[in-house]
Amino acid sequence: MPDNRDVLAYRRPKGLRLVGVVLLAIAFMTATAGLAVRWVESRKTVQWTEEQAVPAVHLIALKGATGGDFTLPGDIQAFTTAGINAQVSGTIQKWFVDIGTPVRQGQVLAQIDPRPYEAALASARGQLAKDSATLANSQLDLNRYRTLAAQNAISAQQLATQQANVAAQTAIVETDRATVRTAEINLGFTRVVAPVSGIVTTRNIDVGQLVTANAAGAAPMFTVTDQDRLRIYVRMPQNYSFLVRPGMTASFTVPEYPGRIFTATLAANAGAIASQSGTQLLQMQVDNEDHLLKPGAYAEMRFSMPKGGAGVRVPVTALLFRDNGMQVAIVGGDGKVVLKPIRITTDLGTVVEVGAGLKPGDKVIDNPPDGLQAGDTVRVTGDG
Numbered sequence: 001m002p003d004n005r006d007v008l009a010y011r012r013p014k015g016l017r018l019v020g021v022v023l024l025a026i027a028f029m030t031a032t033a034g035l036a037v038r039w040v041e042s043r044k045t046v047q048w049t050e051e052q053a054v055p056a057v058h059l060i061a062l063k064g065a066t067g068g069d070f071t072l073p074g075d076i077q078a079f080t081t082a083g084i085n086a087q088v089s090g091t092i093q094k095w096f097v098d099i100g101t102p103v104r105q106g107q108v109l110a111q112i113d114p115r116p117y118e119a120a121l122a123s124a125r126g127q128l129a130k131d132s133a134t135l136a137n138s139q140l141d142l143n144r145y146r147t148l149a150a151q152n153a154i155s156a157q158q159l160a161t162q163q164a165n166v167a168a169q170t171a172i173v174e175t176d177r178a179t180v181r182t183a184e185i186n187l188g189f190t191r192v193v194a195p196v197s198g199i200v201t202t203r204n205i206d207v208g209q210l211v212t213a214n215a216a217g218a219a220p221m222f223t224v225t226d227q228d229r230l231r232i233y234v235r236m237p238q239n240y241s242f243l244v245r246p247g248m249t250a251s252f253t254v255p256e257y258p259g260r261i262f263t264a265t266l267a268a269n270a271g272a273i274a275s276q277s278g279t280q281l282l283q284m285q286v287d288n289e290d291h292l293l294k295p296g297a298y299a300e301m302r303f304s305m306p307k308g309g310a311g312v313r314v315p316v317t318a319l320l321f322r323d324n325g326m327q328v329a330i331v332g333g334d335g336k337v338v339l340k341p342i343r344i345t346t347d348l349g350t351v352v353e354v355g356a357g358l359k360p361g362d363k364v365i366d367n368p369p370d371g372l373q374a375g376d377t378v379r380v381t382g383d384g
Contacts, residue, residue: 056381057365062312064360070349072234074252074299079229082196083220086211087189099203103194109222112190121183128176135169142166198226225295230288232264234301235279239347244269250284252299262286313351318364329365329372337376
């Protein structure tokens with residue numbers, strides 16, 4: 001009987017060791033390649049992180065100060081604005097003008113019911129007539145008393161009493177005359193008239209409305225504005241106040257007429273700096289006979305600056321506000337930041353003129369980071 005033990009015995013396949021060695025080598029190479037890739041990526045990340053840690057800055061070249069213009073907001077107002085309130089109380093019978101109507105000085109704008117004031121005037125005149133007649137009789141009596149006193153027919157006391165009576169009656173008549181005058185004035189106030197020539201810009205009454213004389217806080221019945229000349233109020237910053245001089249002019253534009261330039265002349269100035277705003281109030285004047293400009297409008301006033309001497313213009317975006325004064329940042333030859341103190345001579349809004357510390361052609365950092373310090377290393381990404 002054959003021996004089956006040889007058949008069942010395990011025999012290792014030929015080449016299995018070689019296959020294992022090959023697979024092990026492949027696994028080693030794969031792991032080595034993965035580690036190498038991760039190392040390279042790690043180095044790139046470290047390099048990128050180091051690059052990002054260095055602030056990127058943009059340099060701008062400075063130009064010399066050449067003078068120029070600057071703009072300020074202006075408030076256009078009518079040369080004269082008259083708010084007309086009721087001077088007597090009553091009911092509006094009729095109004096004669098509406099908004100936009102040109103009126104002349106003294107023209108009737110509205111009529112308040114005059115009947116109560118006509119009656120008051122008639123009553124005052126009647127009282128004056130009555131008291132005047134009484135005074136006339138008292139004066140006749142006084143003349144008679146004087147004649148009798150000269151003949152010693154009456155006592156001196158009786159004469160003095162009659163003289164006092166005449167004086168009292170005279171005072172009453174004077175009071176009556178004042179009452180009549182007041183009634184005449186009040187009757188005249190029932191005719192609401194324009195105090196100045198101009199244009200009606202508001203009307204706040206209607207027929208049948210009750211108006212009250214000198215009512216506190218009440219809106220005016222009418223507003224009349226003289227628009228032939230206009231005032232423009234401008235607040236000049238203190239650092240520009242040296243420009244203010246008699247007869248100075250300024251050009252200005254208004255939004256409703258783009259591209260059209262108007263000219264105004266200085267009429268008056270406050271002559272002092274307001275401590276709350278640090279500005280000097282100017283009053284410019286402009287002729288407006290064609291009524292193109294409207295009171296209450298906004299104007300952009302343009303003032304001319306004299307040509308500066310030595311100095312440069314620096315954008316305000318390059319300024320650093322530090323505890324030890326105003327500074328700008330430049331980049332040294334070693335790529336490190338250098339902070340330079342400056343002295344501003346004129347503020348032109350978007351740029352300032354610097355009188356010391358810089359010269360034309362110098363390059364400063366525009367929009368420097370808030371935390372930028374002297375000695376910091378930076379990367380220059382732009383040079384303009």
